[in-house]
Amino acid sequence: MSVNGSIEASVSGRIDGTVKGDVKTTGKLVISQTAMVRGHVYATDLVVQGKVYGDVYISNKAHISNKALVKGDVNAMTLEIEEGAVVGGAIRKNVLPPANSAAEPEETVTKVATPAESAAGDLNAEEQSNSWF
Numbered sequence: 001m002s003v004n005g006s007i008e009a010s011v012s013g014r015i016d017g018t019v020k021g022d023v024k025t026t027g028k029l030v031i032s033q034t035a036m037v038r039g040h041v042y043a044t045d046l047v048v049q050g051k052v053y054g055d056v057y058i059s060n061k062a063h064i065s066n067k068a069l070v071k072g073d074v075n076a077m078t079l080e081i082e083e084g085a086v087v088g089g090a091i092r093k094n095v096l097p098p099a100n101s102a103a104e105p106e107e108t109v110t111k112v113a114t115p116a117e118s119a120a121g122d123l124n125a126e127e128q129s130n131s132w133f
Helices: 115-125
Strands: 002-004 007-009 013-015 018-020 023-025 028-031 041-043 045-048 056-064 074-081 091-093
Touching: 023 028, 028 041, 041 045
Parallel strands: 002 018, 007 023, 013 028, 023 041, 028 045, 041 056, 045 056, 056 074, 074 091
Antiparallel strands: none
């Protein structure tokens, strides 16, 4: 079976075919060995045995099996990856999807600082802490 368009459900489910669109569920999602998803995946729990071409946002646990391929970022509270699995993206802990995930990315505007602003910024740079998480 092949679905062109997004799927949204409030129950757990399993995909055995092809989905070209986002998949959203508040339950557990299983993407079987014969399945392929071309879109973002949002679920509470996830088991990937097939292929996902898009970002994955899991609020609890994601399990990626040894035959799975994920070409996108994986965001989950708990992540289990079997040896042999392929993940072609970043792995992040507990990162929620953007509020406007369906919208186009926002344009980035760069402001050029005046010499006075630049000097003040250098003084405050040491006080700011950076974190990967």
